Amino acid sequence: MTQTRHAxxxxxxxxxxxxxxxxxxxxMRQTDTPKPNRGEVLLRTVFLSLDPYMRGRMSDAKSxxxxxxxxxxxxxxxxxxxxxxxxxxxxxGDWVVSFNGxxxxxxxxxxxLLKLDSDMANPSSALGVLGMPGLTAxxxxxxxxxxxxxxxxVVAAATGAVGSLVGQIAKLKGCKxxxxxxxAEKCQxxxxxxxxxxxxxxxxxxxxxxxxxxxxxxxxxxxxxxxxKVFDAVFPLLNTKARIPLCGLVSQYNATELPxxxxxxxxxxxxxLIKRMKMQGFIVFDDYGDRYNEFKxxxxxxxxxxxxxxxxxxxxxxxxxxPSFIGLLExxxxxxxxxxxxxxxxx
Ligand SMILES: NC(=O)c1ccc[n+]([C@@H]2O[C@H](COP(=O)([O-])OP(=O)(O)OC[C@H]3O[C@@H](n4cnc5c(N)ncnc54)[C@H](OP(=O)(O)O)[C@@H]3O)[C@@H](O)[C@H]2O)c1
Numbered sequence: 134m135t136q137t138r139h140a141x142x143x144x145x146x147x148x149x150x151x152x153x154x155x156x157x158x159x160x161m162r163q164t165d166t167p168k169p170n171r172g173e174v175l176l177r178t179v180f181l182s183l184d185p186y187m188r189g190r191m192s193d194a195k196s197x198x199x200x201x202x203x204x205x206x207x208x209x210x211x212x213x214x215x216x217x218x219x220x221x222x223x224x225x226g227d228w229v230v231s232f233n234g235x236x237x238x239x240x241x242x243x244x245x246l247l248k249l250d251s252d253m254a255n256p257s258s259a260l261g262v263l264g265m266p267g268l269t270a271x272x273x274x275x276x277x278x279x280x281x282x283x284x285x286x287v288v289a290a291a292t293g294a295v296g297s298l299v300g301q302i303a304k305l306k307g308c309k310x311x312x313x314x315x316x317a318e319k320c321q322x323x324x325x326x327x328x329x330x331x332x333x334x335x336x337x338x339x340x341x342x343x344x345x346x347x348x349x350x351x352x353x354x355x356x357x358x359x360x361x362k363v364f365d366a367v368f369p370l371l372n373t374k375a376r377i378p379l380c381g382l383v384s385q386y387n388a389t390e391l392p393x394x395x396x397x398x399x400x401x402x403x404x405x406l407i408k409r410m411k412m413q414g415f416i417v418f419d420d421y422g423d424r425y426n427e428f429k430x431x432x433x434x435x436x437x438x439x440x441x442x443x444x445x446x447x448x449x450x451x452x453x454x455x456p457s458f459i460g461l462l463e464x465x466x467x468x469x470x471x472x473x474x475x476x477x478x479x480x
Pocket of ligand 1: 184185186265266269289290291292293294295296313314315316319335358359361363379380381382383384385415416417418461462463464465466467468469470
C-alpha cells in the first residue's frame with residue numbers, strides 16, 4: 134500500500150525482541166491523518182532513516198534514552214514535507230528534518246525541526262552525510278580521536294553511514310586508514326572509491342593476522358563501531374597513547390548474554406593503564422548537538438570540493454522498513470540506509 138493523503142500508516146513495536154528482531158516484533162496500524170491546531174504543522178514523511186540505535190530503543194534495558202513503549206510508533210529521524218501549516222515559521226511545501234518515526238504523518242509544534250533549503254539537491258542527505266551520522270563521524274573522530282598526520286586510523290563498519298565518513302575525514306587529515314568491512318565488495322569500495330589505504334573483511338578467519346600486516350606501526354586511533362571479534366583483533370595492536378572513540382557496538386546489539394571465553398576485563402584495564410590509552414563513549418546529539426552548524430559548514434565545503442564520497446542504500450516504501458532494519462543488523466546494507474516512504478509531492 135502506498136502513501137495517501139487520508140490514511141496514516143504507522144509501524145508499531147508489538148513486542149520486545151530476545152536476540153535478533155523478527156517481523157513479529159512489529160505491527161502495522163492505520164489511522165486517520167491528524168489535523169494541526171494553531172501553532173502546529175502537519176508533516177508528511179518522505180524519507181525515513183534506519184539506524185542501529187533503534188535496536189536499543191526496542192529493549193527496555195536501562196540506556197541513555199527511553200525505550201519505545203509497546204504499541205507505540207517506532208522512533209526515527211525523517212525528512213518531511215510540510216503539508217499544512219498553522220505555524221508562522223513554516224509554509225506548506227517546506228522541507229524539514231524531524232523525528233516523525235516510522236509513519237506517514239505527524240503533528241509538530243516546530244520544536245526540534247530543522248528547515249532545509251528548498252533547492253537542496255538531495256534532501257535525504259540530511260539523514261546521512263549532512264545529518265546525524267555525519268556529525269557522529271566528524272565529532273567522534275576529530276574531538277575524541279584527534280588524529281594526527283602520519284598516524285594509523287582503523288575503522289570498522291567501514292562503508293556504512295558513519296564509518297565511511299570517519300575514514301575519509303582521517304585521510305583528509307593525512308592519516309593512514311585501514312577499514313574493516315563485511316565482504317569483498319564493501320572492501321573494494323572502501324579502497325577504490327573512499328580512498329582508504331586498505332580494507333579487510335571481518336568474515337575472514339585470519340582477520341587478526343591481516344590487520345597486524347596492514348598496521349605495521351600499530352594503531353593510533355581505533356574508531357569503534359562494532360565491538361566483538363573486531364575489537365579482539367584491534368586490541369593487541371593499539372599503540373601507547375592510542376585514542377578510541379567508542380561510538381557503537383553493533384555486533385553486540387542482538388546479544389542475549391556475555392560473549393563466551395575468558396573474562397578480559399583485567400587485561401583491558403591493565404593495557405589501558407600501561408599504554409595510557411583513552412577510550413571515550415559519546416552520544417552524538419547529547420554531547421555535540423550544539424556543534425551541528427560548525428560541522429555542517431565544513432562538510433558542505435568538503436562536498437562542494439568533491440573531497441567526500443557518500444553512498445545511500447535506498448529502499449522503497451514503508452513496508453520495507455522492517456526487513457531492511459533487520460538486515461541492517463546483519464550487514465545487509467551497503468551505505469546509509471534510508472526508506473523512501475512517499476513521493477516528493479503527493480498528487
Ligand atoms: N554514539 C552515537 O551517538 C552514534 C551515532 C550514530 C551511530 N552510532 C553507531 O555507529 C555504528 C555504525 O552506525 P551506522 O549508522 O553507520 O550503521 P552502518 O554502518 O551504516 O550499518 C551497520 C553496519 O554494521 C556492520 N555490522 C552489523 N552487524 C555486524 C556484526 N555482527 N559484526 C560486525 N559488523 C556488523 C555492518 O557492516 P559490515 O557488513 O561492513 O560489517 C552493517 O552494514 C553503530 O554501532 C551505531 O550504533 C553511534
